[in-house]
Every structure is written in structure tokens, then in C-alpha cells.
Amino acid sequence: MSDTTMARPGGPGALSHLRVLDLSRVLAGPWCSQNLADMGADVIKVERPGAGDDTRGWGPPWVEGAQAGAGADSTYYAAANRGKKSITMDISRPEGQEMIRKLAAVSDVVVENYKVGDLKRYGLDYAALSALNPRLVYCSITGYGQEGPSAHKPGYDFVFQGMGGLMSITGERDDLPGGGPQKAGIAIADVMTGMYATIAILSALQHRSVSGRGQYIDMALLDCIVALGGNQVTGYFANEKVPGRYGNAHASLVPYQVFAVADGEIVVAVGNEGQWQQYCVAIERQDLAADPRWAGVTGRITGRDELVPELARTMLTRTRAEWLERLESRGVPCGPINNYRQVFEDAQVQHRKLRVDLQRPDGSMVSTIASPLRLQGTPPVYDRAPPTLGDATEDVLGSLLGLSSEEIARHRANRII
Structure with missing residues (x-):
């Protein structure tokens, strides 16, 4: 990472030496970057001026003290964006693209989930940014991956729960009342892709410590949801018998x-x-x-x-x-x-302190779930509530890019930030 640093007030975490430029939104990418933030990484979340991450408006429910309207943040957004700094940037404008390139030059990781080819049009793809920073680990998250006949398609978690086989084994048996395909109660394709992406990024960073170079990571929701069915799919490979639904029963254990x-x-x-x-x-x-x-x-x-x-x-x-x-x-x-x-009334859950309450600068509280990554030497860092839109724009642009207050004001007046 560049010698230009912004200290974390909560002390060093396992990844406190790393900076992450987060160009993702909704869930899979933010879930990944929140994992890195919990481990101490300096995560800079780039959002659209005036709008921000799509999920800010996915309420109710809203975070404490908020309600529908300008400036309101949903609890959905809060669940995946703890520990980050928010900056606003219009990356469709040349000035915004140039600032993103400069931020990438002093970052260790980029996480993005734009459609295939979108960031290349802006000169913000891996080839362009790695030319500026060969040590950069660049993780792209898409529905279907960067290549193949479906690579151009949009996709959401629900689509992949169906397409990737999960719904074929989830739900009551077809011959019983209520039988039929059922999605999981959480966006499991998104969450698992975020977790797999975290593993991939940490692996690439470890390899960088040996090779001195970063690399490109191509993550797909489809790949991850198919991989999640490993024990069922391996059985199918062995006997070509298509697994079915067992409801709340287990295919391989009774009772x-x-x-x-x-x-x-x-x-x-x-x-x-x-x-x-x-x-x-x-x-x-x-x-x-x-x-x-x-x-x-x-x-x-x-x-x-x-x-x-x-x-x-x-x-x-x-x-x-x-x-x-x-x-x-x-x-x-x-x-x-x-x-x-x-x-959250369970004694073991309370003992493990799985609820984390974080105070925002305006005094409101945001309750989130503790990271299950319990490193004893470098435990998770909970020093920043989910950010309000653009809360760190001036700080980041001034401290990292050396922009003056006048330059920042000009960019704001031109709606670049």
C-alpha cells in the first residue's frame, strides 16, 4: 500500500495494512468488502452522487431515526456496509474516472460488480488499473462470469437459486402438501459469493507477498451457488440420480x-x-x-x-x-x-456477543451482527457504523489525493462528487 495512510481509530486489525477501493453495490460485493473492513482494512466505498448504493432505499425497515425520503438508509444497506468510508463520485465523467484511477494507484484491492465491459468503457478495468498499480488485486463479481454465452445477462440472487439447482432440493417433497421448489430465506447466492470472493482476495494477496504482483479475480454467482451444492452434486455425478427435495429431512441421515x-x-x-x-x-x-x-x-x-x-x-x-x-x-x-x-434472547448468542450496536455521528444507533471471524490476536474491528452517503468524500480526496478544499468544492459544484 502507498505510504499515504489514513489511520483507523480502532487499532490494527489483521488487514489494517490494506486499502480496498469498493466499487460494488447491493449485496455480494459489499458483503465481501465488509468482511475485509471487519478485519481492519481501510475500505473506501464509491457511490453515485445523490443516490448512493441501490440498497440505501430498500426500506422499510430503516435504521434508527430514519424514514423514507432523502437521506434515509435501509437496514438492508446497513447489514453489508459496516466499517467503510463512503465517497461520492460520478465515474461516467472523465474527472471522476481520473480520481478513481488515482485512488486505485494507492490501493491494494478493487472490488466491483458492474456488468461485463462497463468499467472498460471508463478506463477502469483491470488492464488499465494494473498498469498503474501492478500490485493491485482486482475482483469482479458478476452473475455469470466474464466469459461464456450468458456473460452479458443481468442476474439476481433469486435467479441463481433456481438456475444453480438450490431450489430443486429446497422445499417440501413434491408428494406432500406444500411441496415444490422453494428459495432460501436469505440471499444465499449473494452471501456465498461474497464469502468466496473474500477467500479469493486473501489468497491473491498472500500470493502477492511472494510474487510481488496482484492479479485479476473473476467471481460469478452462478459458479458459487453450484459449488454450494457440492455433496448433492457429487452424489449425482456418481450415480446419475437427480437429487430431490426432502423438506426438513436429510437425504443421507435419519432421523x-x-x-x-x-x-x-x-x-x-x-x-x-x-x-x-x-x-x-x-x-x-x-x-x-x-x-x-x-x-x-x-x-x-x-x-x-x-x-x-x-x-x-x-x-x-x-x-x-x-x-x-x-x-x-x-x-x-x-x-x-x-x-x-x-x-437474540438465547444465552449462548448473548455470551458470544453476536449483536453489535454502532453509533453514527448524528447520535443514532445501528445494530448489526458481529463477524463470525474470531481471530484472537487481531479480532474484528467495529470502529465505524455503516456510513452515511459521502461521509468521507472530502477526507479521502484531501488526504489521499491531495486535493485542496477549492478543488473539492469545484468538483462538488460540477456534480462530479
């Missing part, structure tokens, strides 16, 4: 599902033979444990249609609290089905 109990539902996840034996003791069905038909995983899988109804009748005889106590005392993995209020 591994939701059971109705006297006052609700619980999850039971029996993962090995020892747990099966202990489960049968806990539910007082030693007869099932002794039955040779159910003595191995294969038998329980092939005989699930006979075994599971027997288990289901037994599980209806006690309450959720009673079953959880009995199963946990025997070491059987199990748990309640919580809504998000109940999640």
Missing part, C-alpha cells in the same frame, strides 16, 4: 429433521450410530435401537418411510422443553426453531 412435539416443533439431528442409540434411550424406544433394520445409517435411510412415522408418534408425547432436556442430557444434537427475537 435428521423437524419433529412435531406436544407444544410445537424441534430439530433432531442424529449424525452417527452412537447418537442413534442415545436418541432411542432418550425417547424410551430401546426396541428401535435393538431392531437390526435400523442398526446402520443405510437401513434407516432406505427404511425411512416406515421408521419416521414411528418416531413421530413418540415425539408427540412430550413438550419441547422436556424433549430438549432429555436429548441434550444424552448428547443428542437438537434444538428449538427460533425466530430472530428468540435467537
Whole structure:
């Protein structure tokens, strides 16, 4: 990174020596760059003047004290943009393009999710920026990748959950009420692409420490959602049997599902033979444990249609609290089905401090979820709330590019920033 630095007030994180120029918006790219920010990187988020990231307006719900209208930020935006500095820049204008090139010259990483070829038109593609900064790691995130017959198409998470196979194995069985394809409750293609992109960037940075050169990274939502189905797809490759939907059951383990109990539902996840034996003791069905038909995983899988109804009748005889106590005392993995209020009332969740409250400069609070990356020597850094639009424009342009207040004012008057 350039010797021109902007110190982080929260102290050094694992990536505090790195600067990231974030040209992405919506979710996959911002999720990636938020991971890097949590680890201490100096992340500069570039947004459109007057509008910003599309998701700023994706409310309600809104962050504390905000409401629909100019300047309001959605909680959707806040969930993926903690720890960053926001600058506004019109990259369609030559002056804006020149400032982005200068910022790239003093950065370690660029993250972008424009359509294939868009940034090349502006002279902001990898070839152009790496000529200025050979150490630059440049990560492009698109729906279908940079090449191929579909590379030009736009795409959103929902499209890839369907196209990439996830919805073919998610949802209730086709022969049961409510059966049919179902998307996941979170934008899993976006989130997983953000996570895979994080891994790719860190790998490229590690290689740079040996080679001295950065490299280009081509990330695609389609690739990532297909990769996510690895265990199902590998089975298909082996036997050419197309996996189907099992609802809340598991294709390779029984019982591994939701059971109705006297006052609700619980999850039971029996993962090995020892747990099966202990489960049968806990539910007082030693007869099932002794039955040779159910003595191995294969038998329980092939005989699930006979075994599971027997288990289901037994599980209806006690309450959720009673079953959880009995199963946990025997070491059987199990748990309640919580809504998000109940999640954050859980004693373990509270102990792990998974809620992080951050104060914005105007005094309002933004509540976010802690990073699960628990490095003990260099823990995550939570020193900046999700930024308001353009909150660091003058600071970044002045400190990094050496622009005077008069030059900044002129760019603002010309609506370049």
C-alpha cells in the first residue's frame, strides 16, 4: 500500500495494512468488502452522487431515526456496509474516472460488480488499473462470469437459486402438501459469493507477498451457488440420480429433521450410530435401537418411510422443553426453531456477543451482527457504523489525493462528487 495512510481509530486489525477501493453495490460485493473492513482494512466505498448504493432505499425497515425520503438508509444497506468510508463520485465523467484511477494507484484491492465491459468503457478495468498499480488485486463479481454465452445477462440472487439447482432440493417433497421448489430465506447466492470472493482476495494477496504482483479475480454467482451444492452434486455425478427435495429431512441421515412435539416443533439431528442409540434411550424406544433394520445409517435411510412415522408418534408425547432436556442430557444434537427475537434472547448468542450496536455521528444507533471471524490476536474491528452517503468524500480526496478544499468544492459544484 502507498505510504499515504489514513489511520483507523480502532487499532490494527489483521488487514489494517490494506486499502480496498469498493466499487460494488447491493449485496455480494459489499458483503465481501465488509468482511475485509471487519478485519481492519481501510475500505473506501464509491457511490453515485445523490443516490448512493441501490440498497440505501430498500426500506422499510430503516435504521434508527430514519424514514423514507432523502437521506434515509435501509437496514438492508446497513447489514453489508459496516466499517467503510463512503465517497461520492460520478465515474461516467472523465474527472471522476481520473480520481478513481488515482485512488486505485494507492490501493491494494478493487472490488466491483458492474456488468461485463462497463468499467472498460471508463478506463477502469483491470488492464488499465494494473498498469498503474501492478500490485493491485482486482475482483469482479458478476452473475455469470466474464466469459461464456450468458456473460452479458443481468442476474439476481433469486435467479441463481433456481438456475444453480438450490431450489430443486429446497422445499417440501413434491408428494406432500406444500411441496415444490422453494428459495432460501436469505440471499444465499449473494452471501456465498461474497464469502468466496473474500477467500479469493486473501489468497491473491498472500500470493502477492511472494510474487510481488496482484492479479485479476473473476467471481460469478452462478459458479458459487453450484459449488454450494457440492455433496448433492457429487452424489449425482456418481450415480446419475437427480437429487430431490426432502423438506426438513436429510437425504443421507435419519432421523435428521423437524419433529412435531406436544407444544410445537424441534430439530433432531442424529449424525452417527452412537447418537442413534442415545436418541432411542432418550425417547424410551430401546426396541428401535435393538431392531437390526435400523442398526446402520443405510437401513434407516432406505427404511425411512416406515421408521419416521414411528418416531413421530413418540415425539408427540412430550413438550419441547422436556424433549430438549432429555436429548441434550444424552448428547443428542437438537434444538428449538427460533425466530430472530428468540435467537437474540438465547444465552449462548448473548455470551458470544453476536449483536453489535454502532453509533453514527448524528447520535443514532445501528445494530448489526458481529463477524463470525474470531481471530484472537487481531479480532474484528467495529470502529465505524455503516456510513452515511459521502461521509468521507472530502477526507479521502484531501488526504489521499491531495486535493485542496477549492478543488473539492469545484468538483462538488460540477456534480462530479
